[in-house]
Each structure stands twice: as C-alpha cells, then as structure tokens.
Amino acid sequence: MRTGSFDRYASVLFALIGAAFLFESRNIAKSAYGSEVGPNVFPFLLGLILILLSVKLFLESFKSVQNNNNDREKLMVKRFLIILIASILYAAFLETIGYLISTFVFLFVSFQTMEKGGWVKNALIAGVFSFCVYYLFVVVLKGSLPGLPIWFS
Amino acid sequence: MGVMDFLMQGFQTAIQPENLFFAFIGVLIGTAVGVLPGIGPMSGVALLIPVTATLTGGMEPSAAATSSIILLAGVYYGAMYGGSTTSILLNTPGESSSVVTTLDGYQMAKQGRAGSALSIAAIGSFAAGIVSIIGLALLANPLSEMALKFGPAEYFSLMLLGLAAVSGLAGGSITKAWMMTVTGLLLATIGIDAVSGVARFTYEIPVLFGGLEFLTVAVGLFALGEVFKTILHKEDDQERVAKVGRVIPSRTDLKESAGPIARGSILGFFIGVLPGAGATLASFFSYIAEKKLSKTPEKFGKGAIAGVAAPESANNAASGGAMIPLLTLGIPGSGTTAILMGALIMYNVQPGPLLFSDHPDVAWGLIASMFIGNLMLLILNMPLVKVFAKIIETPPKYLLPIIIAISVFGVYAVQVTTFDLYLLIGFGLAGYLLAKNDYPLAPLVLGLVLGPMIENNMRRALTTSNGDFMVFIENPISAIFLVCSVLWILIPFLLKLKGKNVVVNVEG
Numbered sequence: 001m002r003t004g005s006f007d008r009y010a011s012v013l014f015a016l017i018g019a020a021f022l023f024e025s026r027n028i029a030k031s032a033y034g035s036e037v038g039p040n041v042f043p044f045l046l047g048l049i050l051i052l053l054s055v056k057l058f059l060e061s062f063k064s065v066q067n068n069n070n071d072r073e074k075l076m077v078k079r080f081l082i083i084l085i086a087s088i089l090y091a092a093f094l095e096t097i098g099y100l101i102s103t104f105v106f107l108f109v110s111f112q113t114m115e116k117g118g119w120v121k122n123a124l125i126a127g128v129f130s131f132c133v134y135y136l137f138v139v140v141l142k143g144s145l146p147g148l149p150i151w152f153s
Numbered sequence: 154m155g156v157m158d159f160l161m162q163g164f165q166t167a168i169q170p171e172n173l174f175f176a177f178i179g180v181l182i183g184t185a186v187g188v189l190p191g192i193g194p195m196s197g198v199a200l201l202i203p204v205t206a207t208l209t210g211g212m213e214p215s216a217a218a219t220s221s222i223i224l225l226a227g228v229y230y231g232a233m234y235g236g237s238t239t240s241i242l243l244n245t246p247g248e249s250s251s252v253v254t255t256l257d258g259y260q261m262a263k264q265g266r267a268g269s270a271l272s273i274a275a276i277g278s279f280a281a282g283i284v285s286i287i288g289l290a291l292l293a294n295p296l297s298e299m300a301l302k303f304g305p306a307e308y309f310s311l312m313l314l315g316l317a318a319v320s321g322l323a324g325g326s327i328t329k330a331w332m333m334t335v336t337g338l339l340l341a342t343i344g345i346d347a348v349s350g351v352a353r354f355t356y357e358i359p360v361l362f363g364g365l366e367f368l369t370v371a372v373g374l375f376a377l378g379e380v381f382k383t384i385l386h387k388e389d390d391q392e393r394v395a396k397v398g399r400v401i402p403s404r405t406d407l408k409e410s411a412g413p414i415a416r417g418s419i420l421g422f423f424i425g426v427l428p429g430a431g432a433t434l435a436s437f438f439s440y441i442a443e444k445k446l447s448k449t450p451e452k453f454g455k456g457a458i459a460g461v462a463a464p465e466s467a468n469n470a471a472s473g474g475a476m477i478p479l480l481t482l483g484i485p486g487s488g489t490t491a492i493l494m495g496a497l498i499m500y501n502v503q504p505g506p507l508l509f510s511d512h513p514d515v516a517w518g519l520i521a522s523m524f525i526g527n528l529m530l531l532i533l534n535m536p537l538v539k540v541f542a543k544i545i546e547t548p549p550k551y552l553l554p555i556i557i558a559i560s561v562f563g564v565y566a567v568q569v570t571t572f573d574l575y576l577l578i579g580f581g582l583a584g585y586l587l588a589k590n591d592y593p594l595a596p597l598v599l600g601l602v603l604g605p606m607i608e609n610n611m612r613r614a615l616t617t618s619n620g621d622f623m624v625f626i627e628n629p630i631s632a633i634f635l636v637c638s639v640l641w642i643l644i645p646f647l648l649k650l651k652g653k654n655v656v657v658n659v660e661g
Contacts, residue, residue, distance in 0.1 A: 007329075010590070039349045039351045042608045042612070049331075080385045083557070084381075084578070084582075090574075094574065106554070114551075133559075
C-alpha cells in the first residue's frame, strides 16, 4: 500500500507539532540552578529535528509512486463511527453515571452495532462482564471505581 | 556471592506461593492473549499493568514490583508461545514473530499433524526459555558491573544507540521510524521537568503536570488502535480451524527437531540481546539458517517439523534475550520490553545496572520465575492445546467491544481521570492511522519511556562539561556508542541504495 498523500499531510502536521514545541520551548526558563543547560534545550532540539524529518518525509512522499489500482476494500465507517462515539460517551459519563451502567450500555450498543440481533444474549454478556469486572475489582481487590450514579448513593 | 547463590535466592522468591500464582496467571493470560486475534504481546502486557497494580496493591513496594513483573513477563512469553497456535491452526499469525511458523506449521496442520506441531512448538519454546535464562544469569552480572562504570555521557550515547537500533529496524521507512521516536521523546517532555522543577508545555492544566502517562499512550496506540482497525476493515470470514489431532509428538518428530531447537534457541538468544532486532528477526534468521543447513531443504514449506521448531525456539529465546539489555542496562530493545520497563518504573524500580545491587530480589526473582513460567507453559500447553484452540473461535463481535471496555477500565483504574480516557481514545485513533500508513508505533513508546532518562543524562553530561557538546565525542566509550548508532542508521540506508532488501522488524 502506497501512502503518499497521507504522508504529505502527516509531514505537515508533524512539522507543525515540531514547530509548536520549538516555539513554545522559548517560554521555558533558560537556565536551571547550577547548570548551563536549562530545561528548554532538549525540547528545542527535538522540535528542530522533528521539523527536519518532516521536510524529509514531505520530499519522500512525492517519490513513492501512486499505484491507482482501486482495490480499496469497503470500510465499515458507520459501525466504526457508532462505536467511536459510544466510546467517547462512555468515557465522558463513566464518572457521573457509574461504571456498572455505563459499561453495560456501551457494551450492549457496541455488540448490537457489530452484529444486529440476539439482544437477549448481548444484554446478558454485557451485564455479566460489567458486573464481574466491578465485583472482582471493587469487592475482591478493594479497588475504587464509581459504581452507581452519584445521585443513587 | 556468586551467580548460583543469587539464582538460588531468586528461586526462593519465585516459588513463594503468591509468585507461583502470578506466574501461572501471567502465562495463562499470555497464551490466551497470543491466541486471540487483535491483541498481541504489547497490548496484552499494557492492558494487564493496571490489573497487576491492583492485585499487588496490599504488598510492600519491592515485593509488589517483583510479583507484578513476574506476571507481566509471564504474559510476554506466554503470548510469544500463544502466537504460534494461531499460526499453525489458522494460518494467521497471532503476532509478527510467528509469521514464519505459518509456512510449515499450517502445512503440518493440513496433513493432520497439528498436534505434533503445537507440542514441538511448546517443547522448543521451553528449551529456548532455558537457554535464555542460562544466558541471562551468566551475562547479567558482568554487564551490569560494566554499566556501573558509565557516566551520564556514556548513558546518553548508549540510549541513543538503543533508539537508533529500534528505529533503524522498525519498519519500511527509516524517516517515519525516526519521526515516531522524536515524537515520543517530545511527548515525554510534557509535564514537570525532573531536574529543574519547571513545568513544561502544561499551560496550567493540572492533569498535564504529571506528564502523559505511558500506560495510557501504550494501551491506546496498541490495543485500541488494533481494535479500531479490525472494526473498520471487515474481518475475513472465519477460516476453518484445523483439527488438533494427536498431541504427543512422535519419536521421529522429536529427533528431527532436536537440532533446530538447540540452534534456534542459541541464535535467537543472541539476536534478542541486540536492541531492536527482536523476536521477528530471530524467527526469520533461524528459519533461513535451518533451510540452509538441512539435507532436505525442499521439504521446507511443505510441513517440515524443523520449520516449526527452529523459529518457535528462536522467538522465545529472543524474548528472553531482550530482557538482558532491559535489566542490566535499563534500555528496552523492543516495544514490549519498553512497556515492561514502564511498568517497573511505575513501581519505582529503575531497571539498569543498579537493579542488581538495589533490588536483587526483583532481578533474580524474575530470572528464576522465567524458568518456572516456561515449565508451566510446557505443562499447561500440552494438555490444554485443545482448549486454547477453542479460544480462537471467540467471535470478534464480542471480543472487540470487550477489549475497548477493558482498556477503559484499565486506564481509569490506574489514572482515575476522565482526561486519560479521552487521551486513550485519541491515541487509539492516532495508532490506527499511523499503523495503517506504515508508521511504526514501538519507537514512539520507546521514546516516551526513555525520554526523561535521555534528557537527564544529556543535561548532567553537559553540566559537567559546561555546556560543551564535545563531551559526548571526547569520552571514548560514549564515542564508540555514537559511532555504532550512526553505523546502525547508515548501513541499512547504504544497503537500500544498493538495491538490497533489508529484513525489517514489523513489531517488537
């Protein structure tokens, strides 16, 4: 798989990252007590190297020949987006609605997205997983996780 | 005390009931991880760090570090072994180091000899484990004593060599590998600077003061990245899993594979010691070597038992060998050892020459437990091969969301911030995009783990030389390391210019 166009965008992005570090490192104190080299030197150098490497990649990206045999497999964008959004919501609501409910909902939605149907089995697996993890971690191992919604307890 | 005394002490640590238990759990989960498509040794080890952190929560720090590193190392070589199961039964390697095993392993399975292929792989892995432990025990002391004499300049150059080695072998494009390394190093500078106490790139955001947690980054890049890839790309229709058949290998099989196992183990061990080379190269080289040595090279690729025995021994020996630079010099040679190193640092145990004097129980306990772990693998795998073969059939429909859930749980259990969860998902996306476009991920994690140490040593060296960068060249040992790293970059480059194909490591 040739990756020419991605490399071009990526090289610009990485150059920007390098430049950001390079630029921002000027705001860091230049010297540390008793040392000639302050905490700014290392990020500064690295930022510079990253920019140089990005330039190299940018140039290389033109060399890689595009082979346009469109054997692009069909990407499952829809199910990916649903699961991605579900994960983000899962992360966002984990603390407020608690581990048990958020994990159950996330797993159930994802199972259904991966393959429709069999919702009793899916709900069962999602429920057993979230309960087992919670039980093992919090009750057996004495770890701490937000269990149920805050307004519940 | 001699090596034997230390080793005996190590065994005393390793045969404590809880450590036996941890080794067992590690090996068991490791094998499952290796068998399951979608999680390799790297994401497996990363995912289990939070679990071990809670398991060992009530123990004193040093014992907790020993137990968890025993478990995690168990996952590492368990996964190495488990990867061979899918290669043989399904023709799909569980991880890159068992790609070669598919060549002859799957052919054997087709001929109904899957059982003996699997058991020879187990025996080979066991023999290799023994070889690498002997090597580890012999080399550990001299190497760490030598490394104790190193100053900051030598350390800086040595770590640079480690990075050069990993980046040079990490994938198709050396430019991309170096970009990943530098990005990892840059990400490591976020947070409070350990030397001066100055906050860098934190912008007054409290969660950033501690820096980006390597665990979050590693789980995101490897575990979530892989899951996202499998979700996006429609998985191939379930292939038929070959029947396992008779597990006990026949006498001729044993006789034919004894030589390849011995050679594979020794070759693999030495390749494993080299930073950056790792298990994948080891398995390739030993396969090629066996084919050259064999009286019947035409049998290879058609189900020769030597073609399973040699690479499987080599990749396990290499994973043992990779422990040497990690434990003695504090330099991880691969993605997985970088993650192990991150785990040790989480427990305030700094791998490196001082490990053997400061925490002999951790170092020797680990070495001894590798022996016990390998024994367990052998005992576990002979009867349980059929059970593990069943694990392959776990439908991805359930597996993928559950891996996401475990990643979220693991990161949250250790970090307890929602910010890290967003970071996890972000790095998951980045991991998918980067890996899809041939950007190797292991160098990034390596840079992240080694970053603070490289920087500190560089600054300490420069402080003693009053900011003169020549100190790295004037110091003879440091100069040698630097020359080696330059060569490591240049030689593949020159070979490529001459149009030769360079064997590259796909994944640590």
